[in-house]
Amino acid sequence: MMKISTDEIKLITKYIYDASGIYLDESKKYLLETRLNVLVQEHGCATYLEFLQKAKVDASKTIERKIIDAISTNETLFFRDTGPFQLLQHKIFPELIDARSPRMAGMKTPLKIWSAASSTGQELYSVAIVLQELLGDLSKYTVKLLGTDISDAALAQASSGKYNKFEIERGLPRDKLARYFTSSGQTWKVNDHLRSMVNFRKLNLMQSFTGLGKFDVVLCRNVAIYFTLEDRKKLFNRIADVLEPDGYLLIGSTESLTGICARFIPKRHLRSIFYQLK
Amino acid sequence: MKTMTILVADDDPVIRKLFEKRLHREGYEVSVAADGVEAARMLDKEHYDVVITDLVMPGDIGGIELLNIAKEKDLGIEVIVITAHSSVDTAVDAMKKGAVDYLEKPVNFEELFLRLEKIWEVKSLLKNAGDLREAMDVTETSAAQTIQDLEMLNNGLQGKLERIEAILNDLRLDEYSRIEQALQVIESR
Numbered sequence: 001m002m003k004i005s006t007d008e009i010k011l012i013t014k015y016i017y018d019a020s021g022i023y024l025d026e027s028k029k030y031l032l033e034t035r036l037n038v039l040v041q042e043h044g045c046a047t048y049l050e051f052l053q054k055a056k057v058d059a060s061k062t063i064e065r066k067i068i069d070a071i072s073t074n075e076t077l078f079f080r081d082t083g084p085f086q087l088l089q090h091k092i093f094p095e096l097i098d099a100r101s102p103r104m105a106g107m108k109t110p111l112k113i114w115s116a117a118s119s120t121g122q123e124l125y126s127v128a129i130v131l132q133e134l135l136g137d138l139s140k141y142t143v144k145l146l147g148t149d150i151s152d153a154a155l156a157q158a159s160s161g162k163y164n165k166f167e168i169e170r171g172l173p174r175d176k177l178a179r180y181f182t183s184s185g186q187t188w189k190v191n192d193h194l195r196s197m198v199n200f201r202k203l204n205l206m207q208s209f210t211g212l213g214k215f216d217v218v219l220c221r222n223v224a225i226y227f228t229l230e231d232r233k234k235l236f237n238r239i240a241d242v243l244e245p246d247g248y249l250l251i252g253s254t255e256s257l258t259g260i261c262a263r264f265i266p267k268r269h270l271r272s273i274f275y276q277l278k
Numbered sequence: 279m280k281t282m283t284i285l286v287a288d289d290d291p292v293i294r295k296l297f298e299k300r301l302h303r304e305g306y307e308v309s310v311a312a313d314g315v316e317a318a319r320m321l322d323k324e325h326y327d328v329v330i331t332d333l334v335m336p337g338d339i340g341g342i343e344l345l346n347i348a349k350e351k352d353l354g355i356e357v358i359v360i361t362a363h364s365s366v367d368t369a370v371d372a373m374k375k376g377a378v379d380y381l382e383k384p385v386n387f388e389e390l391f392l393r394l395e396k397i398w399e400v401k402s403l404l405k406n407a408g409d410l411r412e413a414m415d416v417t418e419t420s421a422a423q424t425i426q427d428l429e430m431l432n433n434g435l436q437g438k439l440e441r442i443e444a445i446l447n448d449l450r451l452d453e454y455s456r457i458e459q460a461l462q463v464i465e466s467r
Contacts, residue, residue, distance in 0.1 A: 081418075165353050165376075170411075185374040253422035258432050266429045273426050 001037050004029060008048040012036070015052060020068050020150050021206035022226045035070040039063075069153040073226070076119040077171035079126045083272035084219070084250045089130050091269045092248050096216050097135075099246060108142045114215045116239070117223035118147030118200060121158025122167070125190055127219070128197045129176055138197075146212070148203035158200045161190030205235055214244050222252035229260070236261035240277060249275040282327040282398055283307045287317035287344060288360070289335045293385075297330065300387050306394070314339025318347050321355075328397060329357045330390075333368055342372055349376045354404075356397050360385060438463055 004012070012032060013024045024032065036048065043063065045051040055063035079085050093111075100109045111131070115124040124147040135141060149155050157163075168177060168188045181188040203209075205223065218239055224232045236249075240263040243249060249264060251257065257264050257275060264275040284306050286297040294310045301308040309326070311317035314335045321329070321344075329348050333341035341359050348355045356378040361369040369380035379393050445451075445459045 081422075083422075169353055186376055254418055254425055256425050256429050258429060266433050268426065268430055271423075271426075273429060 001033055002040060002048070004033050004036075004048050008052070012048060012052055015055070016067065016071055019064055020072065020204060021231055022068075022071060023228045023231070024071075031071075036067065039066055039070060065152050069151045072119075072149075072151045072154065074119045074151065074154050076122045078122045078168070078176075079171045079173075080123065080221075081253050083253060083270070084221070085126060085130055087250070087269060087272045087274055088127060088217070089134055092217060092274065093131065093134055096248075100216070108140055110142045110144075110216075112144045112213065112215045112244075113146070113217045114212070114219070114242075115145075115147040116203075116205060116218060116220040118149045118158055119151070119154045120163075120167075121147060121154075121161065121198070121200065122163075122171075123147075123219060123221070124158070124198050124200075125161070125180075125194060127217075128194050129180055132180075132194065132197075143197060145198040146215075147198060147200040148205075149200070150202065150204050152202065155200050155202055161195045163188050163190075206231065209238055209242050212242055214242055215247060216244050217248045217250070218243055219250045221250060222255070224255065225252070232260050237263065240264065243277060245277055247276070251275070281307070282394065282401070283309070283325070284328045284330060284394075285309050285311065285317060285320060285326040287311040287314060287329065287331040287335065287341075289313050289332065293332075297385075304391055304394075313337045314341070314344045317344055321348055321351055325352070326355060327401065328394065329355060331357065331359055333359050333361045333365060333372065342368075342375065345372055345375055345377055354401075356401075358390070358393065438466075 006026065009026055009029060009032060013026075013028070017023055032048075036051070040048055040051040043051055043054055045054060051063075055067060058064065096111060097109060100111065102109060113124075113127055115127065118124050124145055128145055131143060131145075132138065147155075147158055149158070163181075165186055165188075168181065177188070180191050180194050182191060183189075203212075205227075220235075220239060224235055227235060236257060239249060240261060253272070257266070263278055265278055266273050266275055284301055286294060286301070286308060288294045288297065288310075289312060291312070294312070298308050298310050309320060309324075311320055314331070315337045317329070317331065318339050320326075326348075329344065331341045331344050335341065335344075339347070341361075345357045345359065348357050353376075357372075357376065359369055359372045359377050359380045360383060361372075361380055362383050366380075366382070369377075369382075372380060378397060381390060381393075441463050442460045445463065446456050448456060451459070
């Protein structure tokens with residue numbers, strides 16, 4: 001594998017940071033090499049520096065997209081740790097439905113959920129499954145499930161709703177697999193109904209959230225860990241701006257908002273924590 | 279170290295015996311079934327790592343049906359189908375349905391052993407990845423619990439601090455009462 005020099009690391013990590021907000025330091029040498037090596041060779045470059053120059057002058061931003069696809073970690077599961085999904089099912093959704101149910105007959109209950117780093121879509125589809133099972137008939141609701149991610153490759157897979165055997169084997173209970181997926185050989189595809197409930201679009205979390213609207217639930221799990229402390233502060237502050245006053249924020253199970261955003265207070269239910277605005 | 283368990287389904291007793299002997303000699307644990315129905319029954323009772331099945335067998339359960347049953351039971355069961363040269367299309371169809379490989383009759387055992395080696399390698403890697411994932415899950419769960427406790431504790435202390443600050447700044451009270459009230463907040467749970 002092609003080795004990366006200390007100077008190249010500095011330049012490439014800065015480039016990645018500027019493009020995505022993902023912060024890597026010198027200790028991530030190995031990660032950079034394993035993930036970028038193929039791209040460097042694919043573009044016929046002799047060094048990482050040459051590859052970087054090529055990426056910078058590429059007006060189509062194709063190389064930048066490929067770098068982000070390669071660097072962004074797409075480790076995700078259906079129902080990745082059960083805690084948040086039990087929270088949604090037993091606490092958050094029931095409370096929201098109570099709070100949002102319209103006073104007048106014939107009006108629909110609005111529910112807006114945002115998976116801020118949706119990766120290949122498993123989290124958002126899992127939320128959709130929870131909603132579907134909890135509510136049954138969705139005709140009385142206006143459900144908006146939005147997934148955003150910075151990686152085009154991840155978004156493409158999320159939108160297609162297609163998963164391989166390893167992706168569905170982990171985390172997805174058998175009954176749910178049978179109910180919400182159709183298999184064709186080695187590929188499992190999310191049913192059209194479930195797919196019609198969700199929407200995926202590209203978003204860099206470092207950039208403005210204008211136009212997204214407000215949300216009842218925001219899931220921002222295991223993504224801020226790749227950002228600097230300063231950027232985390234900004235991110236959760238902007239998430240607070242797009243959360244309904246009585247909305248809910250879920251972060252990763254090993255993440256914390258202590259010292260990051262004082263606008264949220266943690267609340268514990270069952271064995272999980274969720275956050276609400278003060 | 280080959281510890282894979284293999285189920286062979288073939289209605290030809292001679293071929294069945296041959297499979298049993300050769301695979302056993304190679305170090306695998308082999309069970310045999312005379313048709314799809316018997317194989318399905320065995321799959322129901324016991325776990326097998328690999329199923330080797332003839333595509334065409336008498337009875338209600340042929341090779342494709344057995345493949346479906348195995349995959350239904352556990353996606354991790356790898357299925358190799360045995361086919362006559364004339365029905366390669368069916369074998370390709372079986373692979374689309376999840377079979378890992380197909381072999382043409384007459385079976386070349388050296389070839390079969392190579393494929394089994396490959397399957398074993400992949401299974402070992404997957405097991406390794408699974409073990410790592412499990413270890414990571416344990417660590418993550420434990421870390422999550424600690425972080426949750428700290429988060430709640432910090433939030434409680436933060437609230438106390440704010441209350442103490444308000445009390446100490448409350449100039450309507452004399453100093454003694456302020457200190458007394460602040461102490462009460464500190465001692466409260």
